[in-house]
Amino acid sequence: MTNLSSIGRKAKELDEMHISERVRIERSSLKKVLVALFFYGFMMLFFSVFI
Amino acid sequence: MELFVIIILLAFIFESMDSMAGMGFGTALTPILFLFGFSSLQIVPTILISEAITGLIDSFFDHEFKNIEYSFHPLNAATKVSLIMAIFGCAAIFSSIIIGYLAIRFPDTLIEIYVAILVIFMGFSGFLRIIVNKKESSKPRIGLIIGFSALAGFNKGIGGGGYGPVITMGQIFSGIYEKSATAMVSFAESLVSIVGIFTFFLISYAGVTIDLVLLPSLFTGGFFASIIAPYIVRIFPNKVWKLFIPVYAFTIGLLLLFKVLF
Numbered sequence: 615m616t617n618l619s620s621i622g623r624k625a626k627e628l629d630e631m632h633i634s635e636r637v638r639i640e641r642s643s644l645k646k647v648l649v650a651l652f653f654y655g656f657m658m659l660f661f662s663v664f665i
Numbered sequence: 666m667e668l669f670v671i672i673i674l675l676a677f678i679f680e681s682m683d684s685m686a687g688m689g690f691g692t693a694l695t696p697i698l699f700l701f702g703f704s705s706l707q708i709v710p711t712i713l714i715s716e717a718i719t720g721l722i723d724s725f726f727d728h729e730f731k732n733i734e735y736s737f738h739p740l741n742a743a744t745k746v747s748l749i750m751a752i753f754g755c756a757a758i759f760s761s762i763i764i765g766y767l768a769i770r771f772p773d774t775l776i777e778i779y780v781a782i783l784v785i786f787m788g789f790s791g792f793l794r795i796i797v798n799k800k801e802s803s804k805p806r807i808g809l810i811i812g813f814s815a816l817a818g819f820n821k822g823i824g825g826g827g828y829g830p831v832i833t834m835g836q837i838f839s840g841i842y843e844k845s846a847t848a849m850v851s852f853a854e855s856l857v858s859i860v861g862i863f864t865f866f867l868i869s870y871a872g873v874t875i876d877l878v879l880l881p882s883l884f885t886g887g888f889f890a891s892i893i894a895p896y897i898v899r900i901f902p903n904k905v906w907k908l909f910i911p912v913y914a915f916t917i918g919l920l921l922l923f924k925v926l927f
Binding site: 617618619621622623624625628629633636637639641643646647650653654655657658661662665 | 723725730743844885
């Protein structure tokens with residue numbers, strides 16, 4: 615088993631930052647949210663056909 | 666395809682709580698859906714399918730919002746621990762099928778009371794742990810993680826439920842950072858749900874009819890929760906989750922006990 619202490623290291627580092635840092639979302643993350651919304655639309659289309 | 670607004674709202678609330686506290690989606694939502702008059706063949710498969718998809722989305726955004734870090738090549742510690750938990754969860758599903766197949770009867774009420782008391786005890790211990798031990802978590806212990814995973818799997822396997830509360834609190838007792846513990850449980854639960862879905866497909870081949878009427882509503886509520894909840898976990902400091910998780914586990918335990926006794 616690798617180093618278990620590494621679990622949550624980034625979360626701890628982020629917790630030590632100011633809330634303004636934690637609230638801010640990177641542009642790449644926003645793009646992934648948009649891709650997820652597209653996936654949601656696809657799934658609902660799938661359900662409307664098969665359910 | 667039919668969408669039920671109340672089911673969407675409930676799925677959103679309980680998937681958010683499940684994502685933030687690592688427990689409660691199935692435990693809290695199932696009895697409510699029964700109260701609405703849906704049958705177990707309408708509820709259980711749809712919860713499993715919804716939980717499998719939204720759990721993976723939730724895990725993706727937990728990683729994206731830095732509540733946890735996964736790596737598959739090579740496997741890092743977080744991924745390995747999640748897989749260990751998932752293996753015990755899958756073993757629990759198989760054992761419950763075998764137990765059902767062999768028609769071995771355990772006294773249901775006794776098992777459910779045992780699991781409810783265990784969850785209440787773990788929630789209370791987690792709360793006491795904050796009051797007594799103010800310092801940060803010690804180094805995580807793999808032996809304890811495996812032990813609690815086995816205990817959670819055993820409880821689920823004999824039909825007592827409570828997989829989420831036991832495995833989440835177990836990780837925290839083992840020294841895992843709270844934010845990361847709930848993230849890993851979401852990932853493990855989504856893998857376990859995939860195995861559960863296969864089980865239902867198998868029984869549907871045996872002639873049992875599965876009704877997926879609830880799926881679009883459960884998926885809609887769960888989907889938006891699985892993006893928003895990891896972001897909320899990111900924003901609030903860990904000390905909030907340190908308190909929130911045991912209190913919610915205690916509440917879930919009381920709910921389980923209430924369900925058995927009344």
